[in-house]
Amino acid sequence: MKLLHKRIIKDGVVLPGNILKVDSFLNHQIDVELLIEIGKEFKKRFIKKKITKVLTVEASGIAVATVTAINFKVPVVFAKKDHSHNQDNQLYESEAYSYTKKQPYVMKVSKKYITSDDNVLIIDDFLANGEAVKALIDICHQAKCQIAGVGIVIEKTFQPGREKIEKFNLHVESLARISKMDNGLVTFL
Amino acid sequence: MKLLHKRIIKDGVVLPGNILKVDSFLNHQIDVELLIEIGKEFKKRFIKKKITKVLTVEASGIAVATVTAINFKVPVVFAKKDHSHNQDNQLYESEAYSYTKKQPYVMKVSKKYITSDDNVLIIDDFLANGEAVKALIDICHQAKCQIAGVGIVIEKTFQPGREKIEKFNLHVESLARISKMDNGLVTFL
Numbered sequence: 001m002k003l004l005h006k007r008i009i010k011d012g013v014v015l016p017g018n019i020l021k022v023d024s025f026l027n028h029q030i031d032v033e034l035l036i037e038i039g040k041e042f043k044k045r046f047i048k049k050k051i052t053k054v055l056t057v058e059a060s061g062i063a064v065a066t067v068t069a070i071n072f073k074v075p076v077v078f079a080k081k082d083h084s085h086n087q088d089n090q091l092y093e094s095e096a097y098s099y100t101k102k103q104p105y106v107m108k109v110s111k112k113y114i115t116s117d118d119n120v121l122i123i124d125d126f127l128a129n130g131e132a133v134k135a136l137i138d139i140c141h142q143a144k145c146q147i148a149g150v151g152i153v154i155e156k157t158f159q160p161g162r163e164k165i166e167k168f169n170l171h172v173e174s175l176a177r178i179s180k181m182d183n184g185l186v187t188f189l
Numbered sequence: 190m191k192l193l194h195k196r197i198i199k200d201g202v203v204l205p206g207n208i209l210k211v212d213s214f215l216n217h218q219i220d221v222e223l224l225i226e227i228g229k230e231f232k233k234r235f236i237k238k239k240i241t242k243v244l245t246v247e248a249s250g251i252a253v254a255t256v257t258a259i260n261f262k263v264p265v266v267f268a269k270k271d272h273s274h275n276q277d278n279q280l281y282e283s284e285a286y287s288y289t290k291k292q293p294y295v296m297k298v299s300k301k302y303i304t305s306d307d308n309v310l311i312i313d314d315f316l317a318n319g320e321a322v323k324a325l326i327d328i329c330h331q332a333k334c335q336i337a338g339v340g341i342v343i344e345k346t347f348q349p350g351r352e353k354i355e356k357f358n359l360h361v362e363s364l365a366r367i368s369k370m371d372n373g374l375v376t377f378l
Contacts, residue, residue, distance in 0.1 A: 029266045029302040032259045059247035059267070066252045067259075070221045077218045078248070113218040 001041050001175040005188055007034060008154070008176055014184045018156065026153065027060040027125055038175060039067030042123065042151045045173040046072075049148035051121045053077055053114065055140070057107055057132050064153055065123040072121070077114060079107040079136060092142045094135035099128070107135045111143070118145040127152040127174060130161030137168055149173060156181075157189050190230050190364040194377055196223060197343070197365055203373045207345065215342065216249035216314055227364060228256030231312065231340045234362040235261075238337035240310045242266055242303065244329070246296055246321050253342055254312040261310070266303060268296040268325060281331045283324035288317070296324045300332070307334040316341040316363060319350030326357055338362060345370075346378050 013021040025031040051072045056065035057079040069076035085093055085106050092109045114120060122136045133150055140147050147170055155162060155174035165172055180187040202210040214220040240261045245254035246268040258265035274282055274295050281298045303309065311325045322339055329336050336359055344351060344363035354361055369376040 023299060024301065028269065028299055029264050030255065030258070031264055032255065032262065035255070036259065059251060059269075062248060062251040063255045063265070066219065066221065066224070066255055069219070070225065070256075073221065075218050075220055076252070080217065080248075110212060110217055112213065 001038070003034065003037055004153070004176045007031075008178075008186055012186060014181045014186060018159075018181055020154065020156070020178065020181060020186070022154065026064075030063050035063060035067050038064055038153060039071045041175055042068045042121075042173070043071035046121055046149055046151065046171075049121070049171075050119055051148050052118045053120050054123055055079070055109070055114065055120050055136055056123045057081065057136060060126075061124045061132075064125055068121070068123050068151065075113075077109060079109045079139065082106050082108055092139045094138040094142070096131040096135035097129075098131070107132075107139065109139050109143075114140065114143040114145055116144040118143070119148045120145050121148045122150045123152075124150075125153045127155040127161040127165075127172075128159040130159075130164035133161065134164050137165070137170070151175075154178065190227070192223065192226055193342070193365045196220075197367075197375055201375060203370045203375060207348075207370055209343065209345070209367065209370060209375070211343065215253075219252050224252060224256050227253055227342060228260045230364055231257045231310075231362070232260035235310055235338050235340065235360075238310070238360075239308055240337050241307045242309050242334075243312055244268070244298070244303065244309050244325055245312045246270065246325060249315075250313045250321075253314055257310070257312050257340065264302075266298060268298045268328065270294050271297055281328045283327040283331075285320040285324040286318075287320070296321070296328065298328050298332075303329065303332040303334055305333040307332070308337045309334050310337045311339045312341075313339075314342045316344040316350040316354075316361075317348040319348075319353035322350065323353050326354070326359070340364075343367065 054069040054076045149171035152174040177189040179189040243258040243265040338360035341363040366378040368378040
């Protein structure tokens with residue numbers, strides 16, 4: 001997605017440790033014009049799938065998932081993060097590891113909002129180590145729903161995320177695929 | 190806002206301790222059609238203000254603030270929550286108490302995204318004890334920006350939130366004002 005590539009080059013900040021900060025337009029301050037185009041692009045890429053629900057995880061996935069859900073005219077569900085399992089049989093729970101916060105966390109979704117009748121589009125802002133998306137896939141498996149695909153805004157192709165997801169034979173679409181971030185410069189695949 | 194009143198009566202669940210669960214349409218699963226109407230309603234109520242930015246706090250404020258910002262064609266900024274102050278001079282920080290989680294937390298906003306040139310509309314899903322909104326106001330005061338107003342989806346008028354905000358002489362708009370929740374029944378003001 002050209003508009004996004006341009007914006008990453010213009011306003012993305014590369015920090016040591018392969019960190020890409022997109023705080024100024026995607027996950028602290030959000031440029032709503034760009035966000036609307038991202039929503040339209042996901043609609044275009046998954047237009048043939050009969051999506052019934054968009055699933056993401058709080059917090060930075062919510063805005064992107066919401067505009068995507070608006071385009072598909074379906075509800076959006078966001079998984080909540082917590083530090084402990086609570087063995088609540090009303091909830092699907094899955095554990096993931098946060099490389100940013102260097103600690104594990106538990107993702108939770110009420111069983112009421114994802115059911116075996118759903119065809120779910122999983123959306124997230126980043127795909128790097130794939131921990132968050134893997135936990136969302138696990139929740140879908142627990143719910144025995146269909147997974148229409150996985151839509152990612154920014155993927156770091158040099159990290160193992162995509163490989164982990166493709167094991168599940170899923171349709172993955174990333175709007176920007178970054179293959180390298182050397183000396184503060186971003187290279188797209 | 191009639192559509193919202195109807196939805197709260199139909200799908201809101203009143204729990205002991207004056208808790209209103211709106212998980213099925215507002216803050217776990219989100220009905221995007223209702224959300225779009227909420228965004229339009231905030232636009233209508235603050236149409237005369239020259240808003241430059243919408244400010245909220247993660248996580249459940251993000252979807253509502255995003256659609257509101259889309260209506261005003263301005264960026265949305267969401268404050269991040271953390272457990273500790275980090276004395277970072279790039280950040281505005283304000284402490285708030287979470288009655289849900291029974292612990293204090295620190296709200297953080299990068300100084301880059303709210304400046305003295307801004308006219309900020311503060312948006313949140315709930316107003317009860319007013320802790321989150323008070324911290325967002327404090328961040329605006331630190332940034333020396335104008336505050337155009339405060340937009341709330343659901344207000345519990347029997348809790349002290351509005352009183353705390355009105356001390357600052359601000360224009361507050363709530364789309365649903367609940368005065369009582371007795372025996373599982375919601376009464377609007």
